[in-house]
Amino acid sequence: MFKRILIANRGEIALRVQRTCRELGVETVAVYSDPDRNALHVRNADAAVRIGPGLATESYLVMETIIEAAKQTGAEAIHPGYGFLSENAAFATACEEVGIVFIGPSADAMHALGDKVSARELLERAGVPIVPGANDIDANDIATASCEAERIGFPLLVKASAGGGGRGIRLVESAGELEEAMRASSSEAQTSFADGTIFLERYIEPARHIEVQLIADNHGNVRTYGERECSVQRRHQKLVEEAPSVAVTPKIRARLSQAAAAAATSAGYRNAGTVEFLMDSDGNFYFLEMNARLQVEHPVTEFVYGIDLVAQQLAVAAGEALPDAGDELPEPHGWSIECRINGEDPYDNFVPSFGLVEYVQPPLGPGTRFDSMLFDGLDVPVFYDSLLGKLIVWAETRPDAVARMRRALNDLVIAGVQTNIPFHLELLKHEDFIAGAISTSWLESEFTMPAVAEDDPREREALIAAALAAELVRGNGDASVASGPVSGWQRGARASAVHLRTRNGGLRGWQRGIGS
């Protein structure tokens, strides 16, 4: 096992990796941009290195700086987390060249899987079901494309081989729209990825997003850990994930697992990885793409399989072989759900919300896990994504897990930044979600965030609290409470408020208000 690794990431995932490292006795090196100087992942590390200003392109995405930081601090390996450099083949190569282990797949495997057309061809040969489509499409040869389109059937999607994040995708409802869609997709792909290669794919709708977790070592062993259901999405962003899926029977799970393992084997894959599939209402599934990294939603799998995926990543990266588990697939135990807690306002069209988090009360209790970067006084930077934390619960059954998640969401208090907790509470009440009758388009087509009720009881509570706070600040009512039971909080609070001001004058919130 490694003695010391560098974590090339920030936020909750950097902390997540640190926690396992600490348990394994592996030292961690944190990297940070200027606005992250005060972040928890910096304080929680054994060593910390500044890598630049706030913009990710000047800090968390600068390979040379990060590799230099690893060399300086004696890190033997780099864990990339998710996002940033985690699926960058050039980074994996650069690490290899200086003798640092990249905790991920080889650059070759990333290349093979990163290009969508080559991945489709590779997996087709490996016997993995892929979405019916046509790979060799010339954007200027409309005659051939039309023939292929008739064979595939409408509606279909025109996609960019190098695509990602929804760019280069066009939906074609009928033959007449094909030519224009091909031209638009190809030129967008050329602009975005400098590669105008396109392909056609049947449009499967309604479809569930089902993904299989696996871990592969350097010795040809691949182990799968069942599926995750990630169909609750807005603008291709997952919001709620669960394991297992209501739509996956043991039989389908066995076929999914086999397909995922074949995908990993065919690419010579090493590391934790996720194979994403689209699954139609008849249980037919098709390969979508492979994510060559730890996923945001990995904790739901950890809960139902009782494993630590980061520990397994470190072990296989250090060259250890997966212990032989026989041919039996592991069975999921119980049910796990994750809600992504984002800084966004569900009452105002989900506009991003960031700034000073003044108070956090994490949810505790049975079956509850909160992976988060939050602490009282964190100034959430605007440079990165809106994920503040992930709330994950486990219970024996799905209804129990839903009830536990509701309880935990109500227990979680985050003051200062508006979060999407109210959205999650509404979602968990929806009859379609409760029935598990969801697809990737369900959230955007069927779910509407209810407007706040006119007589929202929280408004009364806010007014009462504001009035009491106003008296606290202005000193109203002092005389009448001098000896009463209320005097304690008034005096105590003012003393601590003044204390804050003298230490840290001119800041925000209470501090700024006192005496103004």
Added chain:
Amino acid sequence: MATRHRFLIDGHEHSVAVERDGGAVTVQIDDEDPVAVDATNSGLPGLFSVLVDGEPSTAYVSRRGAGFEVTVAGRRFTVDSATGGSKRRGPVGGLEETPGKVTAPLGGVVIEVHVAPGDTIEVGQPLMVIEAMKMQNEVQAPLAGTITAVHYSKGDRVDAKGDLLVEYDPAETADEDDPAGD
């Protein structure tokens, strides 16, 4: 001895009367029935545990200008003082803006600035791009006119929704041109 507070939430005014009698506190909101309130904040100034007629709730209060921001059960309220001369926020974004001023649709980092003082602008023309949490938001000209001031440069941080970004002289337009708009 009652103290009366006047607050604004979402443009609606509310009166909150706090009556103290020894240790007992009674609160009356607008013309509702008065309720018995027991509150404590245990040393962390903003964190209130409130019992309203024995029913518990938790509120976190922070000061914002002359008003407060209060978080109750996942919802954040801006509670402005209706008497204390607090700055009232104008409408934000798009065509509802005060002519001559363009305010931020959200806080974030300015990643592009497309105009400078003296430039003439057309309706819908991109003025700036503000990025927050990896989402880019284009700020467009609500009316045609001439730019008189640009308050942010590339890389600047915009603190909050409603902050003044750009000022311009609206062009003289024939009012009858397109009375319905679109």
